[in-house]
Amino acid sequence: MSKIQEIPLEESQDSSFVASVKTVYNRHRIGINFCLSVVLALLTWEFIDFVFDDPDFFTGPVAVIIEFGVLIHEPRFWENIRYSGTELIYGFGLAMILGVVIGAAVAFSRTLDEMFSPILVGLYATPRSVAAPLFIIWLGLGIASKVGVITLASVFPVIINTQAGIKNVQGEFRMLGRAFNISFWSMLTKIIVPGSMPFLIAGLRLGYSRSVVTIMVAELFGAEAGIGYMIDHATQTFHVAEMMVGISLLTIMGIAGNEILKGVERWATPYRKTLV
Amino acid sequence: MEVLLNVYQQQRKWMNAILGIAIVTVFWMFANWQVDSELFFVGPWRVVTYTYGLFASGEILDDLRISGIEFFWGYGVAAVAGIGFGMVFGISRIFREFFDPWLSAIYATPSVALAPLIIIWFGVDLTAKIVIVLITAVVPIVLNTYTGVLSVGKEFQTLANSFCVPQRQVLYKILIPGSLPYIVTGLRLGISRGIVGVVVGEYFGAYAGLGYQLFKGLDTFNMPLMMSCAAMLAGTGVVFNQVILVIERRMAPWRDTQLQE
Amino acid sequence: MSSSIQVEQVHKTFMKPTGETVHAVGGVDMDLRPGTFYSFVGPSGCGKTTLLHMIHGLLPTTRGRILLDGEEVNGPTPNKAVVFQQALLLPWRNVTDNIKFGIENDRNMSATERLEICDKYTQIVGLRGFESHYPHELSGGMQQRVNLARALAVNPEILLMDEPFASLDAQTRLLMQEELQRMIDWKNSGKIVVFVTHDIEEAVFLSDVVFCFSFRPGTIMKEIKVPFPTPRTLRVKEEPEFLQIKHDIWELLADEARKAMEE
Numbered sequence: 001m002s003k004i005q006e007i008p009l010e011e012s013q014d015s016s017f018v019a020s021v022k023t024v025y026n027r028h029r030i031g032i033n034f035c036l037s038v039v040l041a042l043l044t045w046e047f048i049d050f051v052f053d054d055p056d057f058f059t060g061p062v063a064v065i066i067e068f069g070v071l072i073h074e075p076r077f078w079e080n081i082r083y084s085g086t087e088l089i090y091g092f093g094l095a096m097i098l099g100v101v102i103g104a105a106v107a108f109s110r111t112l113d114e115m116f117s118p119i120l121v122g123l124y125a126t127p128r129s130v131a132a133p134l135f136i137i138w139l140g141l142g143i144a145s146k147v148g149v150i151t152l153a154s155v156f157p158v159i160i161n162t163q164a165g166i167k168n169v170q171g172e173f174r175m176l177g178r179a180f181n182i183s184f185w186s187m188l189t190k191i192i193v194p195g196s197m198p199f200l201i202a203g204l205r206l207g208y209s210r211s212v213v214t215i216m217v218a219e220l221f222g223a224e225a226g227i228g229y230m231i232d233h234a235t236q237t238f239h240v241a242e243m244m245v246g247i248s249l250l251t252i253m254g255i256a257g258n259e260i261l262k263g264v265e266r267w268a269t270p271y272r273k274t275l276v
Numbered sequence: 277m278e279v280l281l282n283v284y285q286q287q288r289k290w291m292n293a294i295l296g297i298a299i300v301t302v303f304w305m306f307a308n309w310q311v312d313s314e315l316f317f318v319g320p321w322r323v324v325t326y327t328y329g330l331f332a333s334g335e336i337l338d339d340l341r342i343s344g345i346e347f348f349w350g351y352g353v354a355a356v357a358g359i360g361f362g363m364v365f366g367i368s369r370i371f372r373e374f375f376d377p378w379l380s381a382i383y384a385t386p387s388v389a390l391a392p393l394i395i396i397w398f399g400v401d402l403t404a405k406i407v408i409v410l411i412t413a414v415v416p417i418v419l420n421t422y423t424g425v426l427s428v429g430k431e432f433q434t435l436a437n438s439f440c441v442p443q444r445q446v447l448y449k450i451l452i453p454g455s456l457p458y459i460v461t462g463l464r465l466g467i468s469r470g471i472v473g474v475v476v477g478e479y480f481g482a483y484a485g486l487g488y489q490l491f492k493g494l495d496t497f498n499m500p501l502m503m504s505c506a507a508m509l510a511g512t513g514v515v516f517n518q519v520i521l522v523i524e525r526r527m528a529p530w531r532d533t534q535l536q537e
Numbered sequence: 538m539s540s541s542i543q544v545e546q547v548h549k550t551f552m553k554p555t556g557e558t559v560h561a562v563g564g565v566d567m568d569l570r571p572g573t574f575y576s577f578v579g580p581s582g583c584g585k586t587t588l589l590h591m592i593h594g595l596l597p598t599t600r601g602r603i604l605l606d607g608e609e610v611n612g613p614t615p616n617k618a619v620v621f622q623q624a625l626l627l628p629w630r631n632v633t634d635n636i637k638f639g640i641e642n643d644r645n646m647s648a649t650e651r652l653e654i655c656d657k658y659t660q661i662v663g664l665r666g667f668e669s670h671y672p673h674e675l676s677g678g679m680q681q682r683v684n685l686a687r688a689l690a691v692n693p694e695i696l697l698m699d700e701p702f703a704s705l706d707a708q709t710r711l712l713m714q715e716e717l718q719r720m721i722d723w724k725n726s727g728k729i730v731v732f733v734t735h736d737i738e739e740a741v742f743l744s745d746v747v748f749c750f751s752f753r754p755g756t757i758m759k760e761i762k763v764p765f766p767t768p769r770t771l772r773v774k775e776e777p778e779f780l781q782i783k784h785d786i787w788e789l790l791a792d793e794a795r796k797a798m799e800e
């Protein structure tokens with residue numbers, strides 16, 4: 001009863017305008033609801049702005065776009081974006097590599113698993129970005145300390161998911177591989193890598209969202225530039241529109257990366273439905 | 277020798293876990309010995325004694341109290357609201373289609389980035405910090421509950437329907453138990469986010485709290501204080517996580533245990 | 538009170554999300570009388586489950602109608618119960634609580650009565666000692682028996698069973714066939730029992746009437762009455778007349794099965 005639609009006994013003969021609108025709506029309801037919800041949200045946002053009418057307190061989408069138009073003429077603005085973008089690429093890139101390597105190591109070696117998994121799982125449960133001030137002392141106010149914090153914050157979901165993914169396929173298919181007498185290399189490329197892919201990508205998506213959050217947290221503790229720095233600066237000077245531009249930028253970074261990873265997921269695991 | 281090996285074989289899981297912790301600790305001590313400057317690095321023992329000192333002198337108690345209040349209210353409301361909204365999104369088709377694009381946007385949005393706005397709206401008092409914890413912790417709880425409800429197979433709906441179970445009961449007989457594993461994952465992920473929310477909230481104007489002490493440590497180059505605060509925050513995360521796991525094991529004995537997210 | 542069911546020219550067409558349609562049931566007429574045990578046999582995919590679910594009211598018909606005591610069926614009611622083809626046990630309930638699922642909302646029953654009923658059917662399906670086990674701790678056949686007990690516990694006027702013995706071992710299956718007759722006692726209670734199976738011998742052994750279905754779209758090719766008095770013992774299976782009926786049905790279905798395989 002879930003995915004099947006019942007065939008209507010007879011097509012609706014009602015040819016009035018309302019009926020035809022209804023048919024169009026039913027046919028495209030997901031798309032229409034999507035557009036409706038976006039438009040409604042923007043209108044609500046603008047309406048709240050209209051009610052408060054206090055730019056020191058709240059700004060609507062129009063004001064944010066105008067502010068954005070102003071800011072793009074300032075070199076400082078681009079510097080901030082470049083700064084945070086670099087942090088994100090290095091930080092998340094490092095987390096990906098380290099995460100997959102460590103995850104695979106603890107998945108394949110029982111001894112390493114028993115030694116370090118309790119620590120890894122423990123650390124996974126901790127708020128790791130609170131280590132930001134330590135990194136500032138160790139690595140200075142520049143990009144390096146942010147990269148360190150971002151890596152620390154986002155590496156654990158990648159480790160844990162890689163490990164879970166590999167263990168999962170190993171458990172299910174090791175017998176199959178044995179039965180068909182498959183070499184380790186084919187086992188790796190034909191079974192383990194594709195089989196653990198959905199888990200790995202789920203881990204990457206979790207890790208990526210941690211990375212973007214951590215840009216903000218890490219830059220609060222002290223930075224020379226960056227989007228978080230910009231938001232912080234705007235907060236101190238009560239410049240709400242600029243704050244909102246910064247928040248929107250981080251959101252766009254988050255959504256863009258997430259959509260890219262979703263695309264990778266569809267491409268790499270066409271046989272799976274998406275999992276969050 | 278053989279006896280020792282035997283003991284190791286029997287207890288290897290525990291032995292290896294302890295060995296792992298020992299390796300990390302020794303590494304930490306070695307690094308400390310190499311750096312040998314309290315401005316840059318502090319050994320494990322010093323963190324323990326410093327933390328003990330903070331408790332003994334009572335100077336940290338007020339901070340713990342403030343941060344505790346922020347966390348409990350923020351996280352508590354996040355848990356209730358998150359599970360509630362997640363259920364509604366999962367159950368109601370209209371809500372689902374209307375908000376689904378927002379849910380994936382929320383998933384990708386760094387909710388702590390909203391902290392400064394919250395401060396501007398609510399001022400620097402306790403309410404603002406509670407709201408910050410709330411918005412950071414609520415996201416994974418909503419999303420996981422939502423996914424959980426959707427993951428409960430339609431065939432169980434059919435089953436309930438077939439035995440004439442009223443819709444109202446379907447909620448607590450089918451949907452809630454069916455999505456419990458996801459809800460628990462959401463609650464666990466929410467803990468560490470909520471703690472980050474506490475720290476970020478206290479950055480924007482506070483006079484007490486663990487996050488406040490962390491920033492004070494940074495401003496005054498007080499490495500032991502910073503590490504001690506970080507350790508306490510991390511420890512809180514681990515402890516609450518375990519608490520939720522124990523509760524889950526009590527409430528959900530039907531599950532194959534030892535699952536990770 | 539005993540009920541009767543009329544199935545009148547019932548069709549069912551499914552539409553897949555791709556727009557493709559499947560004509561599963563193609564014009565079935567039947568008249569089900571109280572105190573009778575009916576079996577459905579037919580090739581895999583011919584719409585037996587679909588028809589059963591339509592009788593229960595879980596699926597609407599595409600064309601035609603199904604009447605229960607003269608009133609059109611439009612949803613499950615407490616006087617009908619179904620044993621699903623897949624066990625469909627709630628993973629978070631143990632054996633007892635799964636069996637209890639269908640009688641929890643019966644207000645005429647006290648809590649102790651419910652427990653007694655659960656206990657009785659746990660015993661009948663041979664799961665004594667497994668009361669507090671969860672489904673993932675049971676074998677496939679044991680899960681299927683919980684599924685059976687859950688429907689029996691409701692003590693419905695109309696009992697619909699979709700291959701309830703499919704995952705049992707051969708010996709248990711034979712025992713359950715004998716046991717089932719005593720358990721339901723449809724003659725005296727005026728129940729209607731509909732039993733779907735792929736095992737022709739089982740169908741003939743249990744039923745008063747066997748409906749043989751054609752390949753998709755499923756229609757009734759033949760309605761065969763089984764004359765032996767009930768309850769029957771396993772010895773009936775050796776009687777020449779029994780073997781003859783079994784053989785006739787086998788011949789009839791073999792062609793259809795071939796068509797199904799070629800599809």
Ligand SMILES: Nc1ncnc2c1ncn2[C@@H]1O[C@H](COP(=O)(O)OP(=O)(O)OP(=O)(O)O)[C@@H](O)[C@H]1O
Pocket residue numbers: 001004551552553559561580581582583584585586587588622753
């Ligand atoms: N929900 C559905 N959506 C689309 N097609 C369906 C659906 N349910 C059943 N069908 C199709 O209807 C036909 C009949 O299915 P049904 O389950 O009733 O067969 P069956 O006779 O019970 O077979 P079996 O003996 O193998 O259980 C099949 O071809 C099946 O593919």
Ligand SMILES: [Mg+2]
Pocket residue numbers: 585586587622699
């Ligand atoms: Mg079937």
